[in-house]
Amino acid sequence: MRPLSLQLVSVVTVLVGVLTLAAGLIWLERRLLAFWQERLGPNRVGPAGLLQPVADAIKLLAKEDWVPPFADRPVFVIAPAIVFVTVLMSFAVVPITPGIGVVDLDVGLLFFLAMTGLGAYSAVLAGWASGSKYALLGGLRAAAQLLSYEVFMGLSLMGVVVMAGSFNLRDIVDAQRDLWFIVPQFAGFVVFMVAGLAETHRLPFDMPEAEAELVAGFHAEYSGMKFGMFFVGEYAGIILISSLITVLFLGGWHGPWLPGWLWFFLKTMLFICFFILLRASLARPRNDQLMAYGWKVMLPVALLNLMVTAAVVLAVGD
Template sequence: MKGAETFFVDLARAIVNGLENMGMSALGAEIILLIIKFACIAGIVTVNIIILIWLERKISGFIQLRLGPNRLGPWGVFQTIADAIKLLTKEDIIPSQTDKIIFRTAPIVFIIISLMLYVVLPFGDGMAIVDLNLGVLYFISVGSLGTIALLMAGWGSNNKWSLLGAMRSVAQMISYEIPLVFSLLAVVMIAGSLNMSDIVNAQDKIWFVFLQPVAFITYFIAATAELNRGPFDMPEAEQELTAGAYTEYSGMRWALFFLAEYTNLFAVSALTAIMFFGGFKGPFLPSWLWLPIKAYIIMLVFFWLKWTLPRIRMDHLMAFSWKVLIPVTLANLVVTGCVLHFLK
């Protein structure tokens, strides 16, 4: 049990020691270790997405009394792989009237930003790739950059649907960024740190979801909107906008957007687990298993919400953010501050 708990940490140390023994400088060894870590992240993300897409299709099927994919492999587990192969081999279509450079870079920017989110997540005890002191701030600020990628996609496509979808997503993401940050701020105030590992350790006795239920609910709603997921999937809104900002994309470029969406989903779910559900802390199992387990449960709730609720109207969406979520989170912040002040 002890070995399993520190397996990855020991492995990393062994790699660094081995490299140093081979005559490499400490800095060089660290850089190589970082590269290995990033490669691991890329691998985890890819495998994760294959599972996630399959899981979502399966669950949406079950909720609608369908069976979901079930032809390829047992329970259709290879369906996503087949889809990925199809997308990889598809013709790369770039419409002639697009802004070529922006059109090409948008999906890359989007996926890079999504992958950057993983850098600060503590996957286990002492297992954050970079244990940033400003982890939460980093996560939020990098996460909000995704808006730019979507706007690039919408603008570069030179298509009214794309542009409308992009505009909507920008409006939505900027509006929901504020309640999201305010909700997290309440947690940060209690934990007294922006470092994610510290926040997790602060939840030793009690999860923050019990201390901050209002913040959790507002955070969850805002996070759903941030992820562009149903019932807040206005930027895509198939029935109105074809595919929103992704309308002109096909093949691998489209797949990159799709990939990034699920990458974001896992990152945000992991953040939820870290901020409200004690992160990697849990009994019996090693810490690096607890975070994925919690994140997956939270993702299942995301799926469940998406396949239950109808899409909200755009003006209602904005009104809800500015007139309900922001006042509530602000009030929550004030109350939290007062309580903390008097407890001291």
């Protein structure tokens, strides 16, 4: 057990780091999308538009905190907080360097899976509580999508667990000192990335929002800071998934020459940018196509991966 002061420093560092990064991502995503789409993106507020997230935050905070009269008020208010809280809680178990990290849980991976499972309620409850048909359809889609992708998200990680022999994320990182798990666990890596995308409902998995058809889906009725929570929650979710990919498959802080935290940051940013690139380049499948893809392709691949890994570990380990 580390001293309390160090513990607090870790907590504050992670919290501030994640929130700053999430806000910065709003800028990064808009600039990157613009770059890939032959336009400029936000470039007026501050140097290169860097203060755009601040302006956005002020705008959202200054808006009237309004709840539609037809909404189910308590649930409507709680829903955006759920996604925000669960994503931030998940960061507690993410080891950034040997020294930085909030808690060192032996069930770290399970804790993360539990938190994402809880986070799925956010979209479902928001869609239900809004009392609007578009939001309801968005919520329905969110329920179907998140629940089915949850199943093999967990399964895809079991290969890693088998190889590392632990649910503790620090142990998993340490187990990759010689070989990153992306090599032996490539199938698991792909499945987890797809599931992670679905979990954060980013394009091509943004069916719950689906602007062209459902207007804004589950958060159609939200405005002001409650909308802002979904917004920042989504970006924090991207950071979470990217940092978990780093931890689980890319050896976390391991890397030559550079300090560990920088390696962690670079690896995470790589995936964040990749997620943004996906958004710029792909179309949106229909929700039934997505379900079929999940159950018919992803789930068997995840199961197969687990079986093969377990068999190999059994054969080699003895």
